[in-house]
Amino acid sequence: MKKLITGNEAIAYGALRAGVKAVTGYPGTPSTGCLSSLLAMDLVDTHVEWSVNEKVALEVATGVAWSGHRALCTMKMSGLNVAYDTLISVAYSGCDGGLVVYVADDPGASAGMCEQDSRSFAVMADMPMLEPATVAETYELTKFAFELSERIKGPVFLRLVTGIADSYAEVEIEEPVLVSQAAPLLIKDIQRYTKAGAVIATNQHRDLIQRLEQAGQITDEAKINKLSLSRKPGGLGILASGIAAAYLEEGFEAAAPFGFNREDVSTLEIKVVHPFPAAEARKMLAHCQTILILEELEPLIERGMYVEAQRMGYRGKITGKLDGVFSRIGEYGVPQVVQGIESVLRLGIPENLLSGNTQALKLAAARPITVCAGCPHRGTYIAIDKAIKKLRLKKNEVMVTGDIGCTILGMNPPFDLIWTEISMGASVSLAQGYVHAGVKTPVIATIGDSTFFHAGIAGLVNAIQHQIDLTLVIMDNRWTAMTGMQVNPGTPCNNGASTYQEIDIARIIPALGIEHFWTVDPFDVEETAGVIHQAMTLPGVKVVLARQECAIQAQRQGKQAGKVHVVEENCNLCKLCLMVTGCSAFSLGANAIEIDPELCYGCGVCIETCHHDALVAEEV
Amino acid sequence: MKYDIFFAGVGGQGILTIGEVLAEVAHYKDIPANFYPSKGMAQRGGFVKAQLRLGRENVGPNIPQRGADMVIAMEQSESLKAIPFIKPGGDFVLYSDIWAPTAVALGKAPYPTFAQITEQVKLAGARLVHIDPGQLPEYAGELVHANLYVLGVIMGQTALGTLIRSEDVEHIIQTRFKRNTEANSFAYRSGLGMPLVVS
Numbered sequence A: 001m002k003k004l005i006t007g008n009e010a011i012a013y014g015a016l017r018a019g020v021k022a023v024t025g026y027p028g029t030p031s032t033g034c035l036s037s038l039l040a041m042d043l044v045d046t047h048v049e050w051s052v053n054e055k056v057a058l059e060v061a062t063g064v065a066w067s068g069h070r071a072l073c074t075m076k077m078s079g080l081n082v083a084y085d086t087l088i089s090v091a092y093s094g095c096d097g098g099l100v101v102y103v104a105d106d107p108g109a110s111a112g113m114c115e116q117d118s119r120s121f122a123v124m125a126d127m128p129m130l131e132p133a134t135v136a137e138t139y140e141l142t143k144f145a146f147e148l149s150e151r152i153k154g155p156v157f158l159r160l161v162t163g164i165a166d167s168y169a170e171v172e173i174e175e176p177v178l179v180s181q182a183a184p185l186l187i188k189d190i191q192r193y194t195k196a197g198a199v200i201a202t203n204q205h206r207d208l209i210q211r212l213e214q215a216g217q218i219t220d221e222a223k224i225n226k227l228s229l230s231r232k233p234g235g236l237g238i239l240a241s242g243i244a245a246a247y248l249e250e251g252f253e254a255a256a257p258f259g260f261n262r263e264d265v266s267t268l269e270i271k272v273v274h275p276f277p278a279a280e281a282r283k284m285l286a287h288c289q290t291i292l293i294l295e296e297l298e299p300l301i302e303r304g305m306y307v308e309a310q311r312m313g314y315r316g317k318i319t320g321k322l323d324g325v326f327s328r329i330g331e332y333g334v335p336q337v338v339q340g341i342e343s344v345l346r347l348g349i350p351e352n353l354l355s356g357n358t359q360a361l362k363l364a365a366a367r368p369i370t371v372c373a374g375c376p377h378r379g380t381y382i383a384i385d386k387a388i389k390k391l392r393l394k395k396n397e398v399m400v401t402g403d404i405g406c407t408i409l410g411m412n413p414p415f416d417l418i419w420t421e422i423s424m425g426a427s428v429s430l431a432q433g434y435v436h437a438g439v440k441t442p443v444i445a446t447i448g449d450s451t452f453f454h455a456g457i458a459g460l461v462n463a464i465q466h467q468i469d470l471t472l473v474i475m476d477n478r479w480t481a482m483t484g485m486q487v488n489p490g491t492p493c494n495n496g497a498s499t500y501q502e503i504d505i506a507r508i509i510p511a512l513g514i515e516h517f518w519t520v521d522p523f524d525v526e527e528t529a530g531v532i533h534q535a536m537t538l539p540g541v542k543v544v545l546a547r548q549e550c551a552i553q554a555q556r557q558g559k560q561a562g563k564v565h566v567v568e569e570n571c572n573l574c575k576l577c578l579m580v581t582g583c584s585a586f587s588l589g590a591n592a593i594e595i596d597p598e599l600c601y602g603c604g605v606c607i608e609t610c611h612h613d614a615l616v617a618e619e620v
Numbered sequence B: 001m002k003y004d005i006f007f008a009g010v011g012g013q014g015i016l017t018i019g020e021v022l023a024e025v026a027h028y029k030d031i032p033a034n035f036y037p038s039k040g041m042a043q044r045g046g047f048v049k050a051q052l053r054l055g056r057e058n059v060g061p062n063i064p065q066r067g068a069d070m071v072i073a074m075e076q077s078e079s080l081k082a083i084p085f086i087k088p089g090g091d092f093v094l095y096s097d098i099w100a101p102t103a104v105a106l107g108k109a110p111y112p113t114f115a116q117i118t119e120q121v122k123l124a125g126a127r128l129v130h131i132d133p134g135q136l137p138e139y140a141g142e143l144v145h146a147n148l149y150v151l152g153v154i155m156g157q158t159a160l161g162t163l164i165r166s167e168d169v170e171h172i173i174q175t176r177f178k179r180n181t182e183a184n185s186f187a188y189r190s191g192l193g194m195p196l197v198v199s
């Protein structure tokens, strides 16, 4: 059946076609859609879970694969960093059931974070990595990844970039294969499944290298990479890795009016990004006079090509990033194909052929993202701000470390509170460093609930052990919100249908031996500010749990915190409410501020910002 | 047929839905398509863009600059982000809704005027199809969904209307949104400039 699906969903359907027994992962843009689409299918024979973090997700998946069943583990590039400790060990041990690790990279960093090129991780782990150029190829390569994993008996990477992960295209989907009900293999073999001692570890390393070599042979035989040599030898050869290959045809079309002849060009579309396709690369080198390499981010394929060229005594020219033609930053597209062709063939293609008027961009209004209307974090930020003022300090005197997720929006106006963002859970540990460095003013760390469970909890344990003076504000909105509302261990399972156990942060904190602990409602800004102020004056580790459900998710369930309306006669349009809250439900009317009843959640946070009693809560 | 559309707006306007509907029409009519929405984060009110590429079998998701046959923009300032992508001679459809960022509402930051946008569209050599939010019709006392109205205008007034059939667009709207089917039809047809056929 032909279906219109995303690259993420193509992996999901490919895994189902491979009879996957378990799928685990942690949400992270742009990888999230894969696992969430499987969760939505309510599968009976395949276990699907959002795990507490990527490392745990990979370990769960590994247990399934070591028992002889197929498993898929999904994450974004930052998550791979978290899972990597485990991954190296698993790569050393290999696996029996197919184990596929899906990682999504984000050239151009459209989701924030970084332009990490995870292909280098495949190199470091000696693991094969497959990377499709289109959504349709994603489906095919996913099925192949499971086969490859079982043939080499080792885990296999599948890498997508945002442009494929989030793109919709038509894919021919087959029926899912029945999930194997075979009894789990229970293999007791400490030579494979433990790492104790140099003999075990070096033997595993040897096997790992062999597996990678074997993967190269299998992918060569299966002709996964697409090599097409021109009829006449000599001329230009283009290597395009992953998504870059999807732009070739269009680039050729654009260059054609300038005398570019597609027939004279050889191409190698690379879908096995590791191991380096040496045999095919050598054919290209033997056939072509000049080599052009198109790959986003790091010059990985390009370096491989230089090595083969050296081994062959190649005399031609290699063009890519290392000779300064292309940038290591941002996404590739048709312009790079054309630019590459021009830099090699000098056809006189004008530079502005594919560049538009970017002057217009300078006129656009800045649109810093802020929290949604009714977001509970708004109350918490305003409260932190108030607490700082109560201590007669200024914002630029109080270090507030931030963390990943919606909570980071405290870095933007109107709050301008957060100073830092590193990685999941880093806020609370980083804050300790500032204290050790001798910061005299109170140090605050902020973190979301999912982030707390993911990695923040370890940082908190460290702070307690070493008796650091800091205030941790856990902004518990009950969901993993920024990636599009996934459940985490703290998400209330009150819908009866859920099959998980909720873990209450309010019970974890006292159990860690923290004396100064408060749970507050961030919609009650005064109380929250009072508590944070008090916390900042006390010694040791203090934890404030600001708990209120994400407004978007609450509204989806038909909830409404209240109703706030404007008393027009009282409003003198001083805009103080807007200035303090930055709430998007506000707009300027002719005579008074206006509240969009569709957007307003009735959180009430704005009410006391008004000194003229123009904002009032209605009884609901 | 090869036809590329670049979308720009802010989260919450339903602009991505226009792209989804058109992608589904393509799927329904066996036209090769790649639809790449970029919504950024969960929050409402942030910049969103999308790219729909029709008619190519193997195609990358990104439209090159000067490559879009049509731009559909639903927020005045964000429309500027689409300017580099419009092809000279292309259709630049602007629904000139204004979502002022807080700094603009507070009078602390400038916001581009309609005249500035017009000038940029002209400099890019494109044809401006302007839809004033004030012309949005009401159905049963409520303003219709702007996105479906805009979709109607596009089908009625741009080259896309000659490449795919309006019936197919309407068919997808009807199958996709099970609720408010009459209001949706009304919104779409008002945009198209067709009178509502009361069934």
Ligand code: SF4
Pocket (backbone or CB within 6 Å): A373, A374, A375, A564, A581, A583, A584, A585, A586, A595, A599, A600, A601, A602, A603, A604, A605, A606, A607
């Ligand atoms: S009550 Fe005030 S701050 Fe809260 S959502 Fe409504 S307008 Fe925004």
Ligand code: SF4
Pocket (backbone or CB within 6 Å): A370, A371, A372, A373, A374, A375, A376, A377, A406, A477, A481, A482, A550, A551, A552, A553, B042, B043, B044
């Ligand atoms: S998605 Fe939820 S938690 Fe995130 S900013 Fe919006 S309301 Fe707040």
